[in-house]
Amino acid sequence: MPGHFEPIPGGGAAVALDEVEISIIRSLAVQLLELIGPGPAENAPDDPLAELFAEGPSEPPSDPVLQRLFPDAYSGPDVEAHSPEQAEEQRAHSSEFRRFTENDLRAGKRENALTVIRCLDGLTSGEGGAVLKLSADESEQWLRALNDLRLAIGSRLDVVDEEDTDLLYRLPDEDPRKPMVMAYLWLGGLQETLVETLMP
Template sequence: MKEWRRRGGSVVATFEQQEAAVVRGLVSQVEDMLTARAEDAPQDELAELTGIRTGPSEGPDDPVLGRLLPDFHKLDPDNPSKEDLDSAAALRSLHEPELLDAKVGVARQVLGTLPPDGGDIRLTFEEADAWLSALNDVRLALGTALDVTDDLPDELPESDPRAPHLGVYHWLTWVQDTLVRALTE
């Protein structure tokens, strides 16, 4: 892939087949995780009557999902008060369904605009924003799974099983960066 370029009122790029397969596979995995979380949400009779959905009051156990769906209220990690825990639970219950909808929506936009076999892509600025959000979610998920920190070297020894995945993480960072640059030209 060459970097994203701005062409009039759109941004364009060409993805090789393997690149498209990587992006589609990772975006699909994130979408599947988020969809499963949404489907596991409690069913509320009041929500059926009012149309106001509620989500789970507890954060995900999976660290990757936890990174994608962080707490809506900052807790003291050493000694959270009952009031703070209650606030965090209430805010999660109220806002997580909308966050899930937004994240699943941008993932589906990427899957709908990225040809399965690669090729030319032309995105409106709105579609490009969806791509940025979805790429960010994929990078957060992959970074969490790989335990990417400031201390992690840019390259890992070939013997480290994370090495090829870290290369994908860096490539996705580049894809996202060139898209931002194209949008801000």
């Protein structure tokens, strides 16, 4: 079980983590929460309906990591516009789609990251670490959070395709990106074994 998820009865998953691994995942999840930011109505607790009817932003975020986490729905590198009018129409559709969906997407990503933090905070670790046991629902949230963490780190490392990932393996140890690369690859291994664990 060390370093990879294994299935447990009831549809959940378990993985052995040492104290350093626990600390790294928790720190990354906290940073992801800070990057995503608070919800639109978190400053208005007296109005429980405020978040339900709050409209989201209509423009894409300026941070490249947030652009990767919240991409445009109708434009981007994979969507080709054949005319300026078509490009403008795509931007308008993307803007409208973002306005009505981004708040929910952010709330979901926040909840996934919070689940990771709560699960890690609930561990009783001994000298060698602890065994993290996740329910089926928690496993799904962990899977989505691990994906978000890898997207965020990959964005900072300028990873766009598989070829970029191959180059990361060949970075010299003295490269300042090396610790981030190691975290990216390690999280990828965790994510892969969790996917395998959850497959029927």
